[in-house]
Amino acid sequence: MPSNRGYGGRSGRRLKNEINVVPYIDVMLVLLVIFMVTAPMITPGLINLPSVGQAAEVPATPIEVQIAEDGSLAVRRREPGAEYEKTASQDLISKVQSMLTADTPVVIAADGKVPYESVMKIMDELRSNGVTRLGLLVNQQANAGPLNK
Template sequence: MKRRRLMAEMNVVPYIDVTLVLLVIFMLSAPLLTQGVNVNLPKGVTKPVSDKTPPVLISVTRQGAISVQYKQSHSAVALDDLATMVRHIAAASHDQVQVLVGGDAHVDYGKVMAVMARLQEAGISHVGLLTRQEGH
């Protein structure tokens, strides 16, 4: 009777299959994880914002709707309530709050300026305008 020799090699093919399936799942689900409002930003030459503290992002859509995003919260807000909401966020944050306003390229300029005026009413001094990089 012949004895079979023991196989001491590890079969890694199932591990590679599982890894590739997980890679495909993460590649397909990553675009779904981004939150926010779809705004077509105007192009411009700008420098990146420091990311020490998360900024308050205010988006003005093509239709003129205003939304506020801070950390994980995202909500639509009326223009009249914007100053109050930003004032509450600034009071809750112990650091100085930086506000970034992103207006759609086709939104009325007066709507973005009205948002800026409300931020000035709220006492926010660090306000930036979002743009897309040239060529994107």
């Protein structure tokens, strides 16, 4: 009777190069059962929802600084019907500070042809004189600009 010796005299059993996943499945099923049993035992935390009286205040109406194409400045509070007050660049800070409260934001609306340096100069002046909430006002248009083509 011939023997089943192959591969130079080794026994006929070959090593498996596969991972046995049965023990991992057993552990996962035990963990699943544990979580299913303990989940109903966890009590939900209490949440204190704010009432109408505790709601946050309406944000302050921003102050708008408008920079025209020719560099002229105008200031107004962004309220319906508010008119722009033209101002010189040296009077801009005093005009804005007269309208400013602790949490009033200031937005800058510059014409598209105004140089970026002029806008940054006004932003720096406002920031150095105590304006902490400062932003830019922009028009959002669909498919505007060379990047969206």
